[in-house]
Amino acid sequence: MSLEPILDVVVAVCLIGGALLCLSAGVALVRFPDLMSRMHAATKPQTLGLLLVLLGCALRLRTREDVTTLVLIALFQLATAPVAAHMVGRAGYRSRLVRRDLLVTDELAADAERIGRENGEGGPAR
Amino acid sequence: MTGNGTGRDPAAGERPPLTRRDRRRNRIIAVTALVLVWCLLWGSFSWANVLGGLVLALAVLAAFPLPPVTFAGRVHPIGLLRFAVRFLADLVVSSVQVARLAFRAGEPPRSAILAVAPRIRSDLNLTLTGVALSLIPGSLVIEVDRRAGVLYIHALGLRDAEDVERFRRSVLDLEARIIGAIGSREERRVIAAARGSPPPPLPPTPPGAGKDPTA
Numbered sequence: 001m002s003l004e005p006i007l008d009v010v011v012a013v014c015l016i017g018g019a020l021l022c023l024s025a026g027v028a029l030v031r032f033p034d035l036m037s038r039m040h041a042a043t044k045p046q047t048l049g050l051l052l053v054l055l056g057c058a059l060r061l062r063t064r065e066d067v068t069t070l071v072l073i074a075l076f077q078l079a080t081a082p083v084a085a086h087m088v089g090r091a092g093y094r095s096r097l098v099r100r101d102l103l104v105t106d107e108l109a110a111d112a113e114r115i116g117r118e119n120g121e122g123g124p125a126r
Numbered sequence: 127m128t129g130n131g132t133g134r135d136p137a138a139g140e141r142p143p144l145t146r147r148d149r150r151r152n153r154i155i156a157v158t159a160l161v162l163v164w165c166l167l168w169g170s171f172s173w174a175n176v177l178g179g180l181v182l183a184l185a186v187l188a189a190f191p192l193p194p195v196t197f198a199g200r201v202h203p204i205g206l207l208r209f210a211v212r213f214l215a216d217l218v219v220s221s222v223q224v225a226r227l228a229f230r231a232g233e234p235p236r237s238a239i240l241a242v243a244p245r246i247r248s249d250l251n252l253t254l255t256g257v258a259l260s261l262i263p264g265s266l267v268i269e270v271d272r273r274a275g276v277l278y279i280h281a282l283g284l285r286d287a288e289d290v291e292r293f294r295r296s297v298l299d300l301e302a303r304i305i306g307a308i309g310s311r312e313e314r315r316v317i318a319a320a321r322g323s324p325p326p327p328l329p330p331t332p333p334g335a336g337k338d339p340t341a
Contacts, residue, residue, distance in 0.1 A: 021221055028228035037237060039266055040224055040282045047261060048221040065169030072166045082260030082267070089268040089280060093239075104238035105290055108269055108278040111241075115271045115278075 007059055014056030021049030034099040035092040043085040050077055144194045156192055157183045197250055198310040205306035212303060213258060220263035227283055238284040239268065242294055243328050244301045245320050246313050247275030254308075255301050265293075276328060294325050 028041030054070045061067065092098065093108065094116065100106065108115075144152070157180065164179030165171045227235045244255055249272070256267040256277055269278035281293050298320075305317045 021225060024225035024228045028224065031228055031234075033234035036266065036268070036280050037235060037282055040264055040280075041228060043260070043266075048217050048263075068166040068169045072163065075163075078261060082257045085260050086256070086267050089266050093268050093280075098239075099234075102234060102236050104236055104284050104286060106239045107241040108239045111271065111278075112269070115269055118271070118273060 011056045011059045014052045014059070018049040018052030018056065021052065022046055025049065033102055035097040036089060039085050039089050039092070043081045047077060047081055050074075144196065148196070149194070152192065152195060152197075153187065156187055160186060195250055196248060197308075198248075199305075199308045199313060200310070201308055202306065205303070206308070209303045209307040213262070216262045220265075223283065224263040235283050236285055237280060237282045238290050238293075239278060239280050240290055240294060241276050241278050241328055242297045242325070243274070243276045245298065245316055246301065246305060246309070248313075251301065251304065251309075251313075252277065254304050255297070258300055258304065259297065265297075274328070291325075298325055 025041050025046040029038050032038045032041055051074055054074050058067050058070045061070075093112070098106075160183035161176060161179035164182060165175045168175045244251060252270065252272065252275060256270065259265045259277070259279060260267050264282045266280045266282075267277050268280050270276070271278070277297070279293075279297065281290075284290055284293060302317045302321070305313050309317070
């Protein structure tokens with residue numbers, strides 16, 4: 001038995017799994033209640049989803065130039081997604097876009113203004 | 127994570143300056159990484175690409191110097207492997223969890239914002255812990271108190287105070303794995319001594335500027 005059919009199955013699993021995770025991210029964007037939870041959906045299942053799609057592509061293409069580009073895409077995705085999520089989340093908290101009735105606890109509330117000042121923000125947070 | 131210009135950064139002057147050797151090592155790591163990216167972009171490791179990347183890397187580092195990073199540890203292969211495997215597992219498990227929350231009928235998921243003080247308060251450890259947390263679904267760093275060394279984390283799908291405490295412990299476990307991968311002997315000793323003990327209390331509100339957070 002050759003390797004090719006097995007690889008095809010692995011590729012199919014990777015691509016479909018990745019696509020389903022991206023779909024779940026889209027559904028979560030619509031259904032989640034506030035900006036913070038939507039950030040989770042937008043940055044996270046999509047990270048693994050993209051990695052799976054890239055892995056599927058790499059297994060299918062198998063040429064050096066393509067694979068190096070795919071590795072780079074994965075690296076930059078892993079490096080930039082947290083920064084983007086952090087900046088949007090931080091701005092969202094400061095703009096009061098958090099549904100407080102859905103929070104179990106908020107341990108940042110007491111310190112938000114002081115930290116905002118220390119991190120170089122101009123006026124008060126509210 | 128909260129990168130501000132160095133001019134307004136309150137903590138910028140508080141870290142001890144790097145030695146010449148540290149600076150050279152940081153520069154070598156940065157150049158190597160940039161050359162690697164350049165070669166990956168071209169898709170081959172030919173001499174022309176390596177040399178071209180080297181010139182470009184030096185130019186980029188001259189134009190955009192990196193902030194100083196203190197790194198006292200060394201890389202432990204087994205610890206690194208343990209961190210990587212567990213990280214991938216967390217990534218898969220949490221992705222499925224968030225996906226399930228998305229499709230679940232009923233009331234919207236609840237979440238929590240909690241403050242966690244990692245035991246090692248170096249910039250590098252705060253950053254790596256924050257980045258790893260942000261990559262794993264269901265947790266998001268929304269604010270960093272660099273001076274006190276506290277991460278403020280928004281966590282999705284927590285229902286009660288018990289969940290919150292469990293999540294807090296999982297953050298400290300993640301930190302322990304990172305230190306196990308790249309920590310110095312001193313940092314590993316601190317983590318080993320703290321194993322099993324309850325999470326440390328948050329540091330008190332620091333009075334005024336100019337205190338050394340590592341003291």
